[in-house]
Amino acid sequence: MLARLRSGLHWNHPLTAHRVRRFPDMTEPGISQEGSTRSTRRLPPGGPPSPSLSTASVLELAALAGIPIDDEAMALRIAVGAGAAVTAVAAARTALQAADALDDALLGGEVADHLALLESLAGDGAR
Amino acid sequence: MSIPAVVDPCDLSLIEAATRLREGRLTSTALTESVLARAVWAQARTNCFLRLDADAARRAAALADERLAAARAAGVDLAATLPLLGVPLAHKDMFVGTGSSAGAAGGLLPSCGSRVREVVALLAAERSGAGMAAHPPAATVLARLEAAGAQAIGALNMAEFAFGATGHNAAFGDCRNAWQPEFVAGGSSSGSGAAVACGATALSIGSDTGGSVRIPAAANGVLGLKPTYGLLPRTGSMKLSPSIDTLGPIAHSVADLAAVLQIIAGADGGDALASRRVPPDYVASLGRGIEGLRIGVPRNHFFDVATPEVRAAMERCLAALEGAGARIVEVTVPDAAPLAELSRAVVYSEATALHAPQLRVEAERYTPQVRLRASTGLAIPGTVYLEALRLRLPLLGRFVREVFDRCDVLHTPTLPIPVPRRDETDVGAGSGLWEILAKLVHCTAPFNYLGLPAIAVPAGLDARGLPFSAQFVARPFAEATLLRVAAVQQRLLPMPRASGSRHAS
Numbered sequence: 001m002l003a004r005l006r007s008g009l010h011w012n013h014p015l016t017a018h019r020v021r022r023f024p025d026m027t028e029p030g031i032s033q034e035g036s037t038r039s040t041r042r043l044p045p046g047g048p049p050s051p052s053l054s055t056a057s058v059l060e061l062a063a064l065a066g067i068p069i070d071d072e073a074m075a076l077r078i079a080v081g082a083g084a085a086v087t088a089v090a091a092a093r094t095a096l097q098a099a100d101a102l103d104d105a106l107l108g109g110e111v112a113d114h115l116a117l118l119e120s121l122a123g124d125g126a127r
Numbered sequence: 128m129s130i131p132a133v134v135d136p137c138d139l140s141l142i143e144a145a146t147r148l149r150e151g152r153l154t155s156t157a158l159t160e161s162v163l164a165r166a167v168w169a170q171a172r173t174n175c176f177l178r179l180d181a182d183a184a185r186r187a188a189a190l191a192d193e194r195l196a197a198a199r200a201a202g203v204d205l206a207a208t209l210p211l212l213g214v215p216l217a218h219k220d221m222f223v224g225t226g227s228s229a230g231a232a233g234g235l236l237p238s239c240g241s242r243v244r245e246v247v248a249l250l251a252a253e254r255s256g257a258g259m260a261a262h263p264p265a266a267t268v269l270a271r272l273e274a275a276g277a278q279a280i281g282a283l284n285m286a287e288f289a290f291g292a293t294g295h296n297a298a299f300g301d302c303r304n305a306w307q308p309e310f311v312a313g314g315s316s317s318g319s320g321a322a323v324a325c326g327a328t329a330l331s332i333g334s335d336t337g338g339s340v341r342i343p344a345a346a347n348g349v350l351g352l353k354p355t356y357g358l359l360p361r362t363g364s365m366k367l368s369p370s371i372d373t374l375g376p377i378a379h380s381v382a383d384l385a386a387v388l389q390i391i392a393g394a395d396g397g398d399a400l401a402s403r404r405v406p407p408d409y410v411a412s413l414g415r416g417i418e419g420l421r422i423g424v425p426r427n428h429f430f431d432v433a434t435p436e437v438r439a440a441m442e443r444c445l446a447a448l449e450g451a452g453a454r455i456v457e458v459t460v461p462d463a464a465p466l467a468e469l470s471r472a473v474v475y476s477e478a479t480a481l482h483a484p485q486l487r488v489e490a491e492r493y494t495p496q497v498r499l500r501a502s503t504g505l506a507i508p509g510t511v512y513l514e515a516l517r518l519r520l521p522l523l524g525r526f527v528r529e530v531f532d533r534c535d536v537l538h539t540p541t542l543p544i545p546v547p548r549r550d551e552t553d554v555g556a557g558s559g560l561w562e563i564l565a566k567l568v569h570c571t572a573p574f575n576y577l578g579l580p581a582i583a584v585p586a587g588l589d590a591r592g593l594p595f596s597a598q599f600v601a602r603p604f605a606e607a608t609l610l611r612v613a614a615v616q617q618r619l620l621p622m623p624r625a626s627g628s629r630h631a632s
Binding site: 053066068082083085092093117 | 357
């Protein structure tokens with residue numbers, strides 16, 4: 001990554017700061033040949049399967065947080081609901097290409113930049 | 128010779144009523160009595176109110192009439208300074224009152240649609256009485272409406288803690304659909320949708336975290352605007368998921384939405400996540416028409432689960448808009464499928480964090496479905512939550528580039544399915560329950576996650592006499608464009624009132 005920085009990493013937006021200029025040494029957008037296993041690209045559509053928590057794990061987490069859970073059925077519903085959300089995050093991560101993710105995380109916009117990004121993308125130039 | 132229809136004052140649009148009040152053609156007392164009578168009717172039909180303070184409403188109306196008369200006598204036009212003077216309104220019961228109004232106001236803390244809050248409010252009152260704690264700040268949106276002369280007369284039903292899309296509420300009774308009470312009102316701003324549809328308030332402020340303004344607006348055949356994240360300050364309003372929550376108005380008339388948005392939009396210094404952009408002139412934009420406007424129809428995701436009758440209704444909509452000069456273009460929407468679930472990852476995590484103190488001490492006072500939803504964040508790792516928030520930046524950038532470079536507004540159904548019955552979406556309804564619940568937010572939740580503005584606009588009635596609704600989505604802070612499209616659609620596809628009265632503005 002440092003090499004890429006030195007070779008002229010280019011942000012096309014000061015806030016998102018997540019799009020890397022496509023360099024010749026990249027065979028695919030955002031993925032460098034160097035050091036990349038490209039394993040994420042082989043994942044099935046929709047993202048990698050995300051193992052749901054067991055009900056026992058949910059019950060343990062609830063106990064740690066001090067939040068009462070009635071029974072295993074409630075724990076199972078929580079595990080299923082949370083599992084779907086976790087899977088979606090994984091799918092989106094895959095869709096955005098994992099190789100960009102490290103740059104995004106370390107150098108990109110902050111979570112709190114959402115409003116600033118909305119403002120920067122604003123426009124009412126509708127005809 | 129035709130006989131002009133007699134219009135109940137409560138069926139006037141907000142702007143028309145306010146204009147008549149200033150001109151002396153209507154008194155606030157007459158308007159308020161009409162609204163109160165309609166509220167009683169609406170309550171029996173839909174259970175849309177949690178509180179209605181008739182005495183305070185009458186006192187406020189009498190005071191407004193004195194001020195209106197004094198202004199007329201002095202030749203002072205109040206249109207600029209007190210544009211809503213004498214108009215009674217009711218809002219979702221999730222706002223801290225201003226201390227000088229009735230209902231949700233009156234200094235009361237809101238119920239947030241939950242019995243849990245009774246205890247919280249009691250404790251807060253005790254602390255306040257003992258000088259141990261200050262009240263939370265009053266809701267800025269209510270304070271701004273009040274500063275414009277409007278009077279809050281009551282508080283409206285809602286899903287418990289705004290955590291439900293159907294309008295069921297086991298604590299205070301379900302809010303029912305204004306058109307046919309055996310069908311859902313939609314949620315979570317269920318009372319707002321039903322009360323506006325019934326004419327019990329010309330406009331109501333609700334909140335939208337997954338579709339909670341647009342879904343009840345759609346189910347009840349009225350308009351609902353979810354503004355861009357950050358346009359409306361949320362000071363003094365209940366939080367569900369602060370990274371996603373927006374407030375928004377529900378009304379019959381596009382002009383009312385525009386006028387009220389003008390009043391309530393803009394930073395207040397209290398909500399750190401409110402935009403400091405100066406809002407444009409929403410009212411002036413309404414008359415611009417849609418000649419040449421590009422309306423994008425998504426090829427993917429948003430129509431995937433739409434039923435044939437919903438598709439047909441949307442096609443009628445598009446044909447009407449095309450006839451008014453719009454250009455219809457097809458667009459492929461990037462990353463559409465996971466957006467709703469990404470939204471859930473954020474909402475569940477933040478809601479569990481917010482509710483944890485209460486869940487620890489009185490989980491049994493939550494209704495079962497809401498308790499389950501409010502506990503689900505337990506099982507979402509913090510890293511996943513933060514990743515869901517972080518992914519929002521590139522997803523938003525890509526969405527805006529790839530969609531709004533090709534069109535000015537995106538068109539989808541608000542609800543891809545006909546309005547469901549209450550019994551088929553209630554606890555114990557069977558395996559179909561989850562599928563229906565997922566479909567209710569299929570077209571709305573993605574835009575909460577991204578923070579984009581969206582509006583639900585009535586699009587006719589189905590064979591059962593229940594409303595269809597079209598949703599339009601635009602670039603950040605392009606609410607004026609959404610209101611333009613909605614104004615044209617409302618003109619081309621006028622909607623009757625659920626109460627049987629005709630819209631009169």
